[in-house]
Amino acid sequence: MSVDVNPLLTELKEPREVLAQLSPEESSLLLGLLRTAIAKQHKRADRSLDDALKVLPRLIRPAARKILFGR
């Protein structure tokens, strides 16, 4: 299998005319940064939800936890 020279174009598809101008290095750098940023944002959001749950009034905490985490 050949190596994808423009992985960001494969991933995002559009805007094709801009993505097509990326060098293979730029494309893989950007895709790497995008994946890292997505992972980081999910982690930060989950941590914030945990923290927010802790400061919610006790009375609504179980219901809130169930909605957020299904448990």
Added chain:
Amino acid sequence: MTDLLTCTQIELLADLLDAVPASLASLEHLGAAGVYALRNRVSDALFDSMASTFSRVSKLAPLVPNALVIATAQKSVPAEVAGRAGGALGLAHEDRAVGVLSGMKPAYLADAASYVDPRIIPHFAPKLPARLLIPTAKELLRRKDYLTASRFVEFATDELIVEFEKAIDDDEGIARTGALVFRTDVLNQILRVARPKRLVRMAASAAAGSADFVVAVLSVLSRIEPDVASPGVDELLGNPNAESVSRVLDIAVRHDAVGEVLDLSTLLAADRLHHLAAASDVSVARQIEGSADTAGRRKAWKRLQRAMPAAASAKTDN
């Protein structure tokens, strides 16, 4: 100086990806429009990946009244996370957006602002009252966070422009924010809606202000429609106060903005052009001549040169 816009877009993309702008410097070859389009797509991908998280949070709404949302967010949710989630939550519970936002501190909102999903800004811009947004806008300008401010300016409605113009006194902040706005049609619209006197006042403040302020005003004036720019150009470059104009010229020389001066000189009527010519000494004249890199600029240079005192124009002919 046109690179200012490309650099701005690269900086915004780097912010979005939590990267150092220098690591993305090579993207300059895409131009401002290319990086702008790329940034919007990357932003969409990031926000779309968070959609399921946001929709879970959104289901909490009936459990949590506004006052509790405000207290909980400011106490334990980083502004970064609140900014990202704010768009989706606001869309899902539009009737509560004003209530929640008006209870939050401008400092918290200003922290959150740079993380907001750009897609929701045009949706909310016509729905949020100016009084709710002005304290946060002032806070952003106070922090000199012109980059974040510029993202919102792009979507300002005519009503918001009028209110902001009245409420915000910071000429330098407005000019430096405007210089970062990618869409020139938006700049034209803003300056058409705002009082024309304000542009003249801004040019006058710039003439006596910091180098960054002068460069920002030169950049804005050279991008907007000639009829909108003209009164500001008269004030900044066609001013009878030779000392003031020569200070502006010195700054333009040091910051690689003489090409813009030459472009703007074409908007000056003969008497105004004479003031600009009189304020250009031999070395400045040589710099201006050196920046005449297009047919239009060469023509502008010839016109300016003819208005110059014999001594300055004669020297540059050699």
